[in-house]
């Protein structure tokens with residue numbers, strides 16, 4: 001079992017796409033073990049995007065991610081990182097496969113609807129920016145018998 005950190009970006013929350021997006025992960029069989037809506041603090045955004053500091057898109061990306069509420073969550077399942085990143089699609093929504101979340105709902109690379117961590121190490125580092133240990137809830141869901 002693996003855990004993945006996922007975030008629904010402000011433009012998707014404002015467009016009312018939250019339930020449509022979560023549905024993709026839930027119906028795939030991934031288990032939501034933590035979730036909340038927040039207005040991110042600048043210090044949190046800087047930690048989240050630390051690997052992009054200095055790039056030309058860094059400052060506009062911070063401004064965008066601070067422009068409204070985001071939904072942050074931790075999803076659990078077999079190869080959750082690869083699974084979620086496939087469901088999300090490529091970074092550029094115009095290159096993302098049409099069935100992916102970015103392929104279905106995105107037009108802009110910066111405002112590409114969702115975020116998901118790219119490794120186990122980064123997933124843990126990123127969810128720790130937003131969640132305390134006690135906010136991660138362990139339970140059994142109905143799909144575990146199918147694995």
Ligand SMILES: Nc1ncnc2c1ncn2[C@@H]1O[C@H](COP(=O)(O)OP(=O)(O)OP(=O)(O)O)[C@@H](O)[C@H]1O
Pocket residue numbers: 052057061090091109110111112114115116117118
């Ligand atoms: N060339 C670019 N122009 C504008 N924004 C960009 C560009 N490249 C990346 N970004 C923004 O920075 C985020 C992080 O970039 P990264 O290369 O980590 O993409 P990703 O791993 O597909 O996406 P994410 O980390 O959000 O899941 C992207 O999701 C996008 O919002």
Ligand SMILES: [Mg+2]
Pocket residue numbers: 116117118
């Ligand atoms: Mg990334």
